[in-house]
Amino acid sequence: PRVATPRLLHQRPSPPLCARLLTRRPLHRPPCGLEPRGEGYFLAHGGTRAFKKDAKSSVEAPVSPTTITDIKQYLRTKEIPFHDGYSCLHTPSIFVEPSARRDSFSLFVDKTTGQFLCKDTLVEGSWEDLQDCLEVMQKEEQDFLSPRVLLGYPESVEEQEDREWELREVQRIWSSSVPFSDLPEDEAQLIKTMFQITKISNATLKRFGVRLFKPTKSLVFPWFGGPDSSLKGVKLLSAQSTGTDKVIYNEATVPKCNSYYNLFGLPLVGRMDAEVVLTGHELDTLAVSQAAGLPSVALPRGFSCLPPILLPYLEQFKRVTLWLGDDIRSWEASKIYSRKLGLRRCSLVRPGESRPRPVEALDRGKNFGHIIKSSIPAAHKSIVSFKQLREDVYGELVNTEQVAGVKWGRFQELNRILKGHRKGELTVFTGPTGSGKTTFISEVALDLCMQGVNTLWGSFEINNVRLAKIMLTQFAMQRLEENLEQYDFWADKFEELALYFMTFHGQQNIKTVLDTMQHAVYLYDINHVIIDNLQFMMGQENLSVDKFAVQDHIIGAFRKFATNSSCHVTLVIHPRKEEDDRELQTASIFGSAKASQEADNVLILQEKKLVTCPGRRSLQVTKNRFDGDVGIFPLDFHKSSLTFAAPIKGRHKLRKLAGKPEDDEEEAGEKEVKEVKKEKAAKATKTPRSVKKGNETTPQTPQFPCVISFG
Ligand SMILES: Nc1ncnc2c1ncn2[C@@H]1O[C@H](COP(=O)(O)OP(=O)(O)OP(=O)(O)O)[C@@H](O)[C@H]1O
Known part of the structure; x- marks a missing residue:
């Protein structure tokens, strides 16, 4: 029979399980930082916690930036006892009758955002929502609010069908x-060999409830959760041989990955356990548990995120x-x-030669006790000696490729010049008005x-719908207007990307923007x-002040954010001056030398109108x-897919700039006429672009983050 393939599993969106609190005064503030899920809705996440399909990727400014001091002060004024935890404040749950409270402090308030979660009832909401409840x-x-006062948010027929389908x-x-x-023993061994987990015992697999889904030969990792420890979802892992000794693993989850909130291994953690090993994969958690005998849980989407x-x-x-x-990426995470x-x-x-990932460490007979004991305390001192840096420096020397950052799949020339996209850097990007800056940077x-x-x-400048349309067209690499029957296919894939949009439009205050970025x-x-x-x-009110001083100040603020948050910031800036006959230069953008110093990378989209x-x-x-x-390379624009690509091979070569950029471009322009005829001939035979990832070259279909490859 046709079985659940990753594609099939992702065809249906998971629905929101929302509930509304009936209060005398309407809740009017949307949950902090997210697109409103209706006015003042709480999410009772019974496992398939999900946001509205059309809203999950929008990020708003935090309602009112809440500080931990504000939260504590408020709780004190309401005489609510609390414990000061690591990431959260712990308070008695107001959604459980005092006499029925199993754990006296089961409501958790996130110290950074004020979001709350009651572990007993799984009611969650924003800090403002919690304040409203207390009021x-x-x-x-009353001394508690029964979860029964939470009314189910009416689901649409489609949402209901989706949820039922998923269940x-x-x-x-x-x-x-x-x-x-x-x-049978030989079949079990064969499967273990396929997944390179021959050292994981059946007993370990049984303890964690791992099963085999025979039709696709996939490992099934269950998600048990909620007060009744019921089955909330599953993750399927399938293995595919590449012909060499490498194996590619594909993952699929139900509910789909952006609503799959399972810390695999959690049901095996005892109430009194005080130590845990957090891993990036279910198989690693099995290895740690078996080899180290320690509680271990795995993040649901690898090391790509730790949802609060x-x-x-x-x-x-x-x-x-x-x-x-x-x-290096897992180390940075x-x-x-x-x-x-x-x-x-x-x-x-x-990470290092003697410290591979846990499942490999098990395979190679490493001493887990030793590895865990020699882990490095995260709290760092502000003054360090070379002795402490020694391993870091060594790590950078042996992993030069990884240190250079994430490589582009579509822009090999960028890889050649910039080497990759690195955390914590500031890129400034400019180009003449209407030259295609947004389209290119998108x-x-x-x-x-x-x-x-x-x-x-x-x-x-442009609204999120238009931007998302541009990106979706670039993602699908085709004009979807003419292929509407493919819309759902591409939209489903696109939705799996960890892509979020701020909900701002028009002039904004820099502080609000930075707060929102921090929040996201x-x-x-x-x-x-x-x-x-x-x-x-830049703001209207600043027009009287030196415009470039304001610009410098803003660039400085983004620089600081990039460094402090280990996050790359790309800043699009209109050029200061534009003269038709001259190319732009770094000096065309910045108000002062100080500002150009702040940027790690400066990119200019040069436009030279050639007949x-x-x-x-x-x-x-x-x-x-x-x-x-530094360097310059030409780009052809493909209007139907809104994508850019290097012109056909042999026409323009990447040149590293020793001297003036203008000279190189001039040269490119002269070649233009001679080569245009060749191009026309070559266009007829142009092959589709490939996306290169790791050592394999895959066809045009892009890679998605939910498909995690390792090995
Ligand atoms: N290389 C190109 N050749 C022709 N048209 C292009 C090219 N790149 C983008 N376009 C088209 O030009 C229009 C403007 O592009 P875009 O909004 O990306 O420019 P911009 O530089 O960001 O504009 P602005 O200066 O207003 O911010 C869009 O319709 C886009 O599809």
Whole structure:
């Protein structure tokens, strides 16, 4: 029979399970930072916690930036007792009758956002929602609010159907999958060999409830959760041989990955356990549990994010060891997550030859006790000696490719000049008015997002629908207007990208924008923010002041944000002056030398109107702090897919600039006429572009972040 393939599993959106609190005064504030899920709706996340399909990717400014001091002060005035935890404050749940409270402090308030979650009832909401609840309780002189006062948010027929479909799908997969102990020994061994987990025992697989879904030979990892520990979802992992000794693993989840909030392994954690090893994969958690005998849980989407809604489940641990993988990206993620989890209880396993990822360490017979013991405390001192830096420096020397950052799949020339996209950098991007800046930077950012770089867009000039339309066209690489029957297919794939949009439009205050960015970094582990464009933060009132001083100040603020948040910021800036006959230069953008110093990378979209090729642009890198290489390369624009590509091979070669950029471009222009005839002939035989990832070259279909490849 046709079975649940990853594609099939993702065809249906998961519905929101929302509930509304009936209060005397209407709740009017939307949950902090997210597009309103209706007015004042609470989410009772019974497992399939999901946001509205059309709203999940929007990020608003935090309602009123809440500080931990404000939260504590408020709770004190309401005489609510609380414990000061690592990431959350713990209070008695107001949704459970006092006599029935199993755990006296089961309501968790996130110290950064004020979001709350009651672990007993799974009611969650914003800080403002919680305040409203407390006010109602006080007014009505009640000592708790029954979850029964929460009214189900009326689901549309479609949403209801989706939810039912999903529940059936979870049950169907689970009931037709087989425990390993029920498999004939040789079959079990064959499967283990396929997944390179021959050292994981049947007993371990049984303890964690891992099964085999025979029709697709997929491992099934269950998600048990909620007060009744019921089955909330499943993750399927399938293995595919590449012909060499490498295996590619594909993952699919029900509900789909952006509403799959499972810390795999959590049901096995005892109430008194004080130590946990946090891993980036279910198989790693099995390995840690078996080899180290320690509680271990796995993040639901690998090391790509640690959703704050999971933090309450990690509050009980006095020590958290983060062992997220074996490369620089997982190492960087572990440093960032330790800030969310509370630095003083976290220690990090530094990837290295003697410290591979857990499942590989098990395979190679490594000493887990030793690896975990030698993990590095996350709390760092501000003054360090070379002795402490020694391993970091060594790591950078042996992993030069990874240190250079994430590579573009569609822009090999950018890889050659910039080497990659790195965290914590500031890129300034400019070009003449209407030259295609937004269109180009949209594709550049989309490319990275498809490689797993969590992305936040601040598009102040064009609205999010138009921007998303451009990106979707670039993603599908075709004019979807003419292929509407393919819309759902591409939209479903596109929805899986970790791509978020700020809901701002028009002039904005820089502080509000920075607060929102900070908020999104915390909520969604954003790695790349694009601001299009800086002019929308200049403000009208500043016109009397020196415009370039204001611009410098704003660039400085984004620089600081990029460094402090380990997040790459790309800033689109209109040029200062434009003269038809001259190319732009770094000096065309900045008000002062100070500002040009702040940027790590400066990119210029050069537009030279050539009779033979009017759409031709060039991208010039005039600054590259990472390794100093600068250069320029031509770009052809494909109007139907809104994408850019290097002209056909052999026409223009990448030139590193030793001297004036103008000279090179001039040269390119002269060649234009001679080569246009060749191009026409070549166009007829042009082959589709490939997306290169790792060592394999895959066809035009892009890679999606939910498909995690390792091995
Ligand atoms: N290389 C190109 N050749 C021709 N048209 C292009 C090219 N790149 C983009 N366009 C088209 O030009 C229009 C303007 O593009 P876009 O909004 O990206 O420019 P921009 O530089 O961001 O504009 P602005 O200066 O107003 O911010 C769009 O319709 C886009 O599809």
